[in-house]
Amino acid sequence: MKIAVISDIHGNDTALDEVLKAARKEKVEKLLVLGDICGYYYHADKALHMIEAWDHEFIRGNHERILLQMKNGQIEEQTIRKKYGSGHRLALENLSESEIKKITQAPDQLKLQLDNTVILMCHGSPINADQYLYPDSDGLLLNNCDVEGVNFVLVGHSHYPFLFQNKSSLLINAGSVGQSRIAGGQASWVTINTANRVIEMRSTPYSTEKLEREIEVNDPDVPYLREILKRNRN
Numbered sequence: 001m002k003i004a005v006i007s008d009i010h011g012n013d014t015a016l017d018e019v020l021k022a023a024r025k026e027k028v029e030k031l032l033v034l035g036d037i038c039g040y041y042y043h044a045d046k047a048l049h050m051i052e053a054w055d056h057e058f059i060r061g062n063h064e065r066i067l068l069q070m071k072n073g074q075i076e077e078q079t080i081r082k083k084y085g086s087g088h089r090l091a092l093e094n095l096s097e098s099e100i101k102k103i104t105q106a107p108d109q110l111k112l113q114l115d116n117t118v119i120l121m122c123h124g125s126p127i128n129a130d131q132y133l134y135p136d137s138d139g140l141l142l143n144n145c146d147v148e149g150v151n152f153v154l155v156g157h158s159h160y161p162f163l164f165q166n167k168s169s170l171l172i173n174a175g176s177v178g179q180s181r182i183a184g185g186q187a188s189w190v191t192i193n194t195a196n197r198v199i200e201m202r203s204t205p206y207s208t209e210k211l212e213r214e215i216e217v218n219d220p221d222v223p224y225l226r227e228i229l230k231r232n233r234n
Contacts, residue, residue: 001029001030001114001115001193001194001195002026002027002028002029002030002191002192002193002194003028003029003030003031003032003114003191003192003194004019004023004026004028004030004031004032004189004190004191005032005034005154005172005174005189005190005191005192006019006031006032006033006034006174006177006189007033007034007035007036007061007123007155007156007157007174007175007176007177007189008034008035008036008061008156008157008159008175008176008177008178008179009033009036009037009044009047009176009177009178010036010037010038010039010040010041010063010087010176010177010178010179011037011038011039011040011041011042011043011044011047011087011090011091011178012040012041012043012047012177012178012179012187012211013043013046013047013050014206014207014208014210014211015177015178015187015204015206016047016050016051016177016178016187017050017206018187018204018205018206019177019187019189019204020050020054022202022204023189023191026191028191029055030054030055030056030057030114031051031054031055031056031057032056032057032119032121032154033051033056033057033058033059034059034061034121034122034123034154034155034156034157034174035058035059035060035061035062035063035064035106035123035156035157036061036062036063036064036123036156036157036176037051037058037061037063037064037103038063038064038067038087038088038091038103039063039066039067039084039085039087039088039091040063040084040085040087040178040179040225041085041087041178041179041211041214041215041225042086042087042090042214042218043090043094044087044090044091044094044095044103045091045094045095045099047178048095048099048102048103057110057112057121058102058103058106059106059107059108059109059110059121059122059123060103060104060105060106060107060108060123061123061124061129061156061157062123062124062129062130062157063084063088064103064104064106065104066080066084066088067088067091067092067100067103067104068100068104068105070088070089070092071092071100071104077089081219081222082222083222084222085215085218085219085222085225086218086219090218108122108123108129109121109122109126109129111150114194115194115195116194117151117152117192117194117195117197118149118150118151118152119150119151119152119154119192119194120147120150120152120153120154120169121154122153122154122155123155123156123157124155124157125144125145125155126145126147126153126155127144127145130157131157132157132158133145133155133157133158133171133173134158134160134162135160135162135173142164142166142171143166143167145164145166145169145171146166146167146168146169146171147168147169148168148169149168150168150169151169151170151197152169152170152172152192152197152199153166153169153170153171153172154172154174154190155171155172155173155174156173156174156175156176158173158181159175159176159179159180159181159182159188160173160175160181160182161173161174161175161182161188161190161201163199163201170199172190172192172199174188174189174190175188175189175190176188177189179228179229180203180231181228181231182203182231182232183203183231183232183233184208184228184229184230184231184232184233185205185206185207185208185229185233186203186204186205186206187203187204187205187206188201188202188203189202189204190202208229211229212226212229
């Protein structure tokens with residue numbers, strides 16, 4: 001089976017749409033979604049509907065936990081907006097109650113077997129859902145992500161894609177579909193063939209024009225939302 005591993009969509013429906021078009025061309029059969037469908041940008045509802053059109057598995061990320069805290073009144077909307085923009089508010093407005101429940105009450109980890117390949121889905125790390133893993137993270141930290149009896153440990157959260165071979169398992173950071181920290185207008189994701197365990201790290205371009213216009217309307221005073229879309233662009 002050919003699967004696509006996607007993470008950190010962050011309400012960027014334009015980027016996700018391009019990734020899913022590429023996935024169809026690659027004859028992907030199943031999506032593994034590593035959380036953070038919401039936060040920062042504005043169309044978590046559209047992103048979820050796109051995902052639900054596929055056979056998929058979903059875990060939650062830190063932004064789903066933030067969304068639940070906002071819903072329950074445990075954290076002020078303005079506190080979150082100043083840091084992350086209006087994506088959480090719009091997710092609460094546009095997602096149904098059942099959709100909010102689906103993404104906020106999803107597991108933090110999920111272990112599954114596809115063909116003869118055993119996969120552990122995580123957001124941050126197998127040890128800590130909020131732990132950031134980078135290509136240049138300390139080797140001991142990455143070694144601690146090794147899981148016996150698992151072929152692939154899948155993570156996201158840091159928005160930086162990379163591979164790291166541990167003794168028992170291969171650590172794969174899928175990067176971010178919706179807000180790459182490598183380059184603006186590039187969506188990072190991964191395909192895995194579970195029959196032969198061939199892995200391909202992928203980067204799919206998308207236009208940021210619509211998203212930049214939406215930022216001007218919703219969050220003109222949160223400059224990071226625009227700046228990250230221009231990082232390392234020619």
